[in-house]
Amino acid sequence: MNERKVLIVDDEFAIRDMLRMALEIADFRCLEAENIHDAYTLIVDERPDIVLLDWMLPGGSGLELLRRLKRNDTTRELPVIMLTAKSAEDNVIQGLDVGADDYITKPFAPRELIARIKALLRRTSGGDEQERLQVSELVLEGESRRVFLGEDPLDMGPTEFNLLQFFMSHPERAYTRSQLLDHVWGANVYVEERTVDVHIRRLRKALQSPAHDYSDLIQTVRGTGYRFSSRGAGNR
Amino acid sequence: MNERKVLIVDDEFAIRDMLRMALEIADFRCLEAENIHDAYTLIVDERPDIVLLDWMLPGGSGLELLRRLKRNDTTRELPVIMLTAKSAEDNVIQGLDVGADDYITKPFAPRELIARIKALLRRTSGGDEQERLQVSELVLEGESRRVFLGEDPLDMGPTEFNLLQFFMSHPERAYTRSQLLDHVWGANVYVEERTVDVHIRRLRKALQSPAHDYSDLIQTVRGTGYRFSSRGAGNR
DNA sequence: CCGCTTTGTCACACTGTTGTCACAAAAACC
DNA sequence: GGTTTTTGTGACAACAGTGTGACAAAGCGG
Numbered sequence: 364m365n366e367r368k369v370l371i372v373d374d375e376f377a378i379r380d381m382l383r384m385a386l387e388i389a390d391f392r393c394l395e396a397e398n399i400h401d402a403y404t405l406i407v408d409e410r411p412d413i414v415l416l417d418w419m420l421p422g423g424s425g426l427e428l429l430r431r432l433k434r435n436d437t438t439r440e441l442p443v444i445m446l447t448a449k450s451a452e453d454n455v456i457q458g459l460d461v462g463a464d465d466y467i468t469k470p471f472a473p474r475e476l477i478a479r480i481k482a483l484l485r486r487t488s489g490g491d492e493q494e495r496l497q498v499s500e501l502v503l504e505g506e507s508r509r510v511f512l513g514e515d516p517l518d519m520g521p522t523e524f525n526l527l528q529f530f531m532s533h534p535e536r537a538y539t540r541s542q543l544l545d546h547v548w549g550a551n552v553y554v555e556e557r558t559v560d561v562h563i564r565r566l567r568k569a570l571q572s573p574a575h576d577y578s579d580l581i582q583t584v585r586g587t588g589y590r591f592s593s594r595g596a597g598n599r
Numbered sequence: 600m601n602e603r604k605v606l607i608v609d610d611e612f613a614i615r616d617m618l619r620m621a622l623e624i625a626d627f628r629c630l631e632a633e634n635i636h637d638a639y640t641l642i643v644d645e646r647p648d649i650v651l652l653d654w655m656l657p658g659g660s661g662l663e664l665l666r667r668l669k670r671n672d673t674t675r676e677l678p679v680i681m682l683t684a685k686s687a688e689d690n691v692i693q694g695l696d697v698g699a700d701d702y703i704t705k706p707f708a709p710r711e712l713i714a715r716i717k718a719l720l721r722r723t724s725g726g727d728e729q730e731r732l733q734v735s736e737l738v739l740e741g742e743s744r745r746v747f748l749g750e751d752p753l754d755m756g757p758t759e760f761n762l763l764q765f766f767m768s769h770p771e772r773a774y775t776r777s778q779l780l781d782h783v784w785g786a787n788v789y790v791e792e793r794t795v796d797v798h799i800r801r802l803r804k805a806l807q808s809p810a811h812d813y814s815d816l817i818q819t820v821r822g823t824g825y826r827f828s829s830r831g832a833g834n835r
Numbered sequence: 836c837c838g839c840t841t842t843g844t845c846a847c848a849c850t851g852t853t854g855t856c857a858c859a860a861a862a863a864c865c
Numbered sequence: 866g867g868t869t870t871t872t873g874t875g876a877c878a879a880c881a882g883t884g885t886g887a888c889a890a891a892g893c894g895g
Contacts, residue, residue, distance in 0.1 A: 507828065508773040508820050516830065520852055521822035557872090558854055564873065585862070585871070666892090756841055793883090794843055800884065821851070821882065 369480065370394045370411035372402040372428070373446065374420055382415065385477060399428045406432070406441065413480060418447040444479060496531040498593045501570070501577050503531055512572050519569035522547070526566055530581065530591030539588040563589055603720060606630040606647035608638040608664070609682065610656055618651065621709035627716070635664045642668070642677070649716060652699070654683040665699055678719045680712075732767040734829050737806070737813050739767055748808050755805035758783070758798055766817065766827035775824040799825055 369391045371382050383393045394409055396402035398420055405411070414432075418425045425445065432441060445466035465479055496503040502511040508524060510517040519527070525547050538546075540556040548554065567578035582590045605627045607618050619629045630645055632638035634656055641647070650668075654661045661681065668677055681702035701715055732739040738747040744760060746753040755763070761783050774782075776792040784790060803814040818826045 504771075506772045507826055508823055522853075554854060555856095557856090560872065561854075561874085583872070758842075790843060791845095793845090796883065797843075797885090819883070 367413070368392045368394060368409060368411040370396065370402065370405055370409070370414045372396045372399075372414060372420065372425070373417035374398065375417075378417070378446075382476075386480075391480070399425075402428055403431065411441070414441060414443045415476075415480075416443055416445050418445060444476075494532075496528070498531065498534070498580065500575065501580070503528060510569075512570075512575055512577065515572060515574075517569055517572070519566065522562055523566045523569055526562055530589075534591045534593065537584040537587050537590040543588065559588075603649070604628045604630060604645060604647040605716065606632065606638065606641055606645070606650045608632045608635075608650060608656065608661070609653035610634065611653075614653070614682075617709070618712070621713060622716075625713045625716075635661075638664055639667065647677070649720060650677060650679045651712075651716075652679050652681050654681060680715060680719065730768075732764070734767065734770070734816065735813075736811065737816070739764060746805075748806075748811055748813065751808060751810075753805055753808070755802065759802040759805055762798055762802055766825075770827045770829065773820040773823050773826040779824065795824075 369386050371379050371386075371393060372395075373379050373382070374397045379395050383395070386393050394405050394411055396405050402414075402416075406414070416425045416428060420428075429443060429445075432443065442465075447466055467476060467479060494505050496505070500513045503509075503524075504511070505528065510519065510524065510527065526543070529543070529547050540559040543559050544552065544554065544556065563581060567581050570577040570580065580591055580593060582592055584590050603626075605622050607615050607622075607629060608631075609615050609618070610633045615631050619631070622629050630641050630647055632641050638650075638652075642650070652661045652664060656664075665679060665681075668679065678700045681699045683702055683704055700719055703712055703715060730741050732741070736749045739760075740746070741764065746755065746760065746763065762779070765779070765783050776795040779795050780790065780792065799817060803817050806813040806816065816827055816829060818828055820826050
């Protein structure tokens with residue numbers, strides 16, 4: 364379900380070819396770059412989840428790219444695996460110093476590479492802090508993925524949870540259905556815009572318990588979309 | 600103050616010599632073993648912080664020791680770096696599968712080895728106390744590796760125990776299957792994610808006795824994974 | 836060498852979730 | 866009031882996610 368993007372930075376076609384094949388079998392999506400400049404552009408545009416970086420590259424060594432990545436705050440968390448020839452294992456030390464997370468010497472067994480990629484992704488992906496959001500009695504716990512109304516846990520589906528989480532992190536602001544689809548469903552998913560309405564309804568229903576009714580936190584902004592607000596609606 | 604013990608397991612005197620020199624410069628204390636038996640004894644007696652394990656050893660291959668270590672619950676967390684000849688890199692895959700945390704091919708630059716040791720120690724330095732965990736009638740004794748429901752001991756496999764121990768030390772929080780694999784199985788083990796489901800089921804089953812049923816402490820978080828919680832689920 | 840346990844994987848059953856539709860209700864516009 | 870546009874609602878079939886029993890391989894203890 365969670366497709367991972369791997370950026371391959373290597374100037375040898377044969378290597379890229381081999382890597383692409385191995386990675387696609389293991390269900391990764393591949394991006395490729397032959398030089399540092401392309402690599403950097405791709406990183407900024409496509410935001411890959413991991414980078415396989417060859418050491419010797421035209422237009423600057425891999426070390427240079429590595430330094431640049433680790434200096435830039437927006438890409439700091441991007442894990443990097445270095446590819447290096449056996450004869451140049453000294454470079455490894457430099458690389459690990461600068462911030463590569465792992466390395467592998469060419470030639471290598473595809474299975475090993477895959478294993479290392481997966482291990483690295485698991486190791487580095489757990490860093491996201493989940494917050495605890497609260498509006499009066501309504502509490503959303505990101506960590507446990509639960510919502511409480513006072514003491515009682517509320518029952519809702521995953522999509523409704525994501526929707527509520529988004530709303531509670533961006534309150535007092537109207538979003539179009541299209542924007543909600545982008546943020547909650549993901550940018551490259553195509554579903555009907557009216558689907559949002561249905562999930563809004565399900566969320567509203569979930570925000571009602573025998574005791575309380577918080578369903579009007581989700582307000583309709585006619586002609587535009589929806590808004591989450593703890594203050595009154597103030598339209599119509 | 601925090602002196603680290605490194606156990607070198609290799610039958611070549613020259614290698615041990617070189618390693619010892621490099622490690623002592625880097626302020627580690629060295630233990631040495633020439634064969635598996637000595638190695639195991641030293642591990643039990645001296646409790647080193649990390650093991651450098653040669654692949655080819657008299658009296659059984661390094662793989663064997665590795666298996667033994669990773670099976671034994673008291674030494675499971677001991678980080679292991681494999682030493683292997685370049686000609687035998689295939690072994691690396693086996694080794695990583697069984698639970699080695701890293702590997703390095705001979706000959707290697709001492710500086711690289713030191714870098715890797717430090718990196719590994721940084722990663723795994725969580726010193727885990729063996730504690731006694733309790734949720735209402737359910738008691739987990741880390742020391743004796745037993746679980747009680749009131750007075751009655753519960754019967755479960757090692758993996759189920761580890762899983763429960765992890766859950767009870769991190770309650771009220773949803774984990775993905777991948778995260779559970781990472782924490783309970785180990786970062787470098789590659790098994791199917793659905794395997795987690797099966798062990799969850801076995802654990803749930805183990806949490807039921809004729810008298811009580813604590814199986815709903817393990818809650819399914821649909822679309823995400825599982826959560827251990829003494830409060831209600833909030834989903835189906 | 837042989838039972839016994841543990842483990843990872845699979846196929847299948849089952850359940851909740853999802854996106855879409857048709858229609859009702861409401862609001863806006865004339 | 867009548868018409869058009871927009872949103873709410875219940876139903877539903879397809880689907881993805883999860884529970885479950887069985888099984889073979891591997892480890893363990895004799």
